[in-house]
Amino acid sequence: MKTAESAVAGDAAQKVYVAPGKYDEFYNFVSGGFSGNVTVYGLPSGRLLKTIPVFSVFPENGYGYSEETKPMLNTTNGPVAWDDQHHLELSQTDGKQDGRWLFANANNTPRIARIDLTTFRTVEILQIPNSAGNHSSPFTTENTEYVVAGTRFSVPMGDEDVPISSFKKNFRSTASFISVDKSSGNMKIAFQILLPGMNLDLSHAGKGPSHDWFFFSCYNTEQAYTLLEVNASQKDKDFVVAVNWKKAEEYAKAGKGHKMATAYAHNTYDESTQKASSVIEKEVLVLDPKDCPDMVYMIPCPKSPHGADVDPTGEYIVGSGKLAALIPVFSFSKITKAIQDKQFEGAFYGIPVIKYEAALHGEVKKPGLGPLHTEFDGKGNAYTSMFLSSEVVKWRISDLQVLDRKPTYYSVGHLMIPGGDTKNPSGKYLVAYNKITKDRYLPTGPELCQSAQLYDISGDKMQLLLDFPTTGEPHYGQAIPASMLKDKQVKYYDINKNHNAYVTMGEKKARVVRNGNKVDVYMTAIRSHLVPDNIEGVFVGDDVYFHVTNLEQDWDVPHGFAVKNSSSVDLLIMPGETLTIKFTPQKQGIYPFYCTDFCSALHQEMSGYLRVSPKGSNVPLKFGTGIVAPEAVAKQ
Ligand code: RUQ
Ligand code: CUA
Numbered sequence: 001m002k003t004a005e006s007a008v009a010g011d012a013a014q015k016v017y018v019a020p021g022k023y024d025e026f027y028n029f030v031s032g033g034f035s036g037n038v039t040v041y042g043l044p045s046g047r048l049l050k051t052i053p054v055f056s057v058f059p060e061n062g063y064g065y066s067e068e069t070k071p072m073l074n075t076t077n078g079p080v081a082w083d084d085q086h087h088l089e090l091s092q093t094d095g096k097q098d099g100r101w102l103f104a105n106a107n108n109t110p111r112i113a114r115i116d117l118t119t120f121r122t123v124e125i126l127q128i129p130n131s132a133g134n135h136s137s138p139f140t141t142e143n144t145e146y147v148v149a150g151t152r153f154s155v156p157m158g159d160e161d162v163p164i165s166s167f168k169k170n171f172r173s174t175a176s177f178i179s180v181d182k183s184s185g186n187m188k189i190a191f192q193i194l195l196p197g198m199n200l201d202l203s204h205a206g207k208g209p210s211h212d213w214f215f216f217s218c219y220n221t222e223q224a225y226t227l228l229e230v231n232a233s234q235k236d237k238d239f240v241v242a243v244n245w246k247k248a249e250e251y252a253k254a255g256k257g258h259k260m261a262t263a264y265a266h267n268t269y270d271e272s273t274q275k276a277s278s279v280i281e282k283e284v285l286v287l288d289p290k291d292c293p294d295m296v297y298m299i300p301c302p303k304s305p306h307g308a309d310v311d312p313t314g315e316y317i318v319g320s321g322k323l324a325a326l327i328p329v330f331s332f333s334k335i336t337k338a339i340q341d342k343q344f345e346g347a348f349y350g351i352p353v354i355k356y357e358a359a360l361h362g363e364v365k366k367p368g369l370g371p372l373h374t375e376f377d378g379k380g381n382a383y384t385s386m387f388l389s390s391e392v393v394k395w396r397i398s399d400l401q402v403l404d405r406k407p408t409y410y411s412v413g414h415l416m417i418p419g420g421d422t423k424n425p426s427g428k429y430l431v432a433y434n435k436i437t438k439d440r441y442l443p444t445g446p447e448l449c450q451s452a453q454l455y456d457i458s459g460d461k462m463q464l465l466l467d468f469p470t471t472g473e474p475h476y477g478q479a480i481p482a483s484m485l486k487d488k489q490v491k492y493y494d495i496n497k498n499h500n501a502y503v504t505m506g507e508k509k510a511r512v513v514r515n516g517n518k519v520d521v522y523m524t525a526i527r528s529h530l531v532p533d534n535i536e537g538v539f540v541g542d543d544v545y546f547h548v549t550n551l552e553q554d555w556d557v558p559h560g561f562a563v564k565n566s567s568s569v570d571l572l573i574m575p576g577e578t579l580t581i582k583f584t585p586q587k588q589g590i591y592p593f594y595c596t597d598f599c600s601a602l603h604q605e606m607s608g609y610l611r612v613s614p615k616g617s618n619v620p621l622k623f624g625t626g627i628v629a630p631e632a633v634a635k636q
Contacts, residue, residue: 017045035473118489175195302321493576527552560596
């Protein structure tokens, strides 16, 4: 038997070596799992390039702490500053990546985020009502017409108070279709499709011939609500749910849905005012398959399916049953024919169930144990992760023959081929995102690092090239050629277009304004000083808002800002940007503040003092920097 080490061929190092100063070939966006955020790696090097804060606060740059970004994390349950981030999808045009946006799901408090790929920033977060465990999300249709969100946990609609044992009667799952505006990218829940109580797991959109369809896997059609480990594994088959979203669109237009009162937060970041705002939406349009014939069909799928993946041609739909000993591959043309010929084997809550054999292209026999997810190389091959047998299995779609298998270390979850879930995969690399790393890295206490593994799939046989650690638990990832993003990066924000309400347009405008116990500090930062850097006349209990404008107009010159004892974190302010941090001093004293980002040879000098006096004392308001006496400025 080959050892893990000898499984790596001699030329592997060369294939992943990106010389100093050279760029990687791909950006790889990786879900952060329970870190709630997204990380960006270069491929093939596996070098970490960035963390993009999405659903969790991020002390490194003040995301979720600054007044400008706080509203991004607002929900109908108040601020939710953490989540469990599983899946990512890049926006598409004509079934191919277009490099505009990256969508990310929040599993725990159902939300979908949109990240702008010119700034690598989260610019929108939409909460999903009537959902819990937003797992089959955020997969997109071929032209990003819709991003979907399916419930992993069924719940009573409208959060009704009912006994848990009334699951069958009262619990429902929903598949939400969120429209994406073609130019702005803004998201809106177009409609929610009401489905029986069960667990929707994953999904992918159709392509080409199956363009109008979306396919969701589901488990727990037993409708268990306790000890699911046993009770939800009774049946031989659960379903792939096929949704004709074009039909759904027509029904919605024709008024076949009903408007349901609910509440969910819609948070958007405005680049002009440089501020996020949160609006509570009050209504969703719900479509019930009962009133909308031909909109939803069930396809039996063995056994507790997890992944639902569509090949680049759009003809084949792969269901991966976690407990199945085979991989069923469905044929879209057969599904269409079965629907025409009414080859049904009954109904599930009124939804027609297509006969398994009538929808089936064939089964991959004995692929391995615990198939989870499948990606495609665009050359007629599929790659399926095997959680239990810890391997990647390559098989041919046409004749369902297994062609190759390579071990992963260990317990692989998702796989990712750049473009591997689009019409246009780049079949050069495959990344396996693993759950367990025992003995692969230097030990780090009870928790070992999370990891990904890179394979070369350009030849007939896969070749393991590299292990690299990841942040949080990696679930799904997406990768895009670097050439599609690297030249359109925003280098700095144009200060003349900064319409933040608290911008300070130049050092002469820097000032401190008191309004009752609210003190607004309009501060500027430029190498290597802050204006003002001496502030007096602030009292214990005042709400002090530092609005710091970075006046630089150069790439890669952020300034940081932190004030001693502030319960908040620091800010990292990009060139041309204004960010605000609130500080309520609890004690009298001198509070130094400083730039936290080493920005020049005189960075250590980029600092100042805030004097906080006892409440009720008569220290006058004074501020200034350098030759201008604080008193003189205050009088202007
Ligand atoms: S799921 S492997 Cu969200 Cu498969 Cu993680
Ligand atoms: Cu600005 Cu250090």
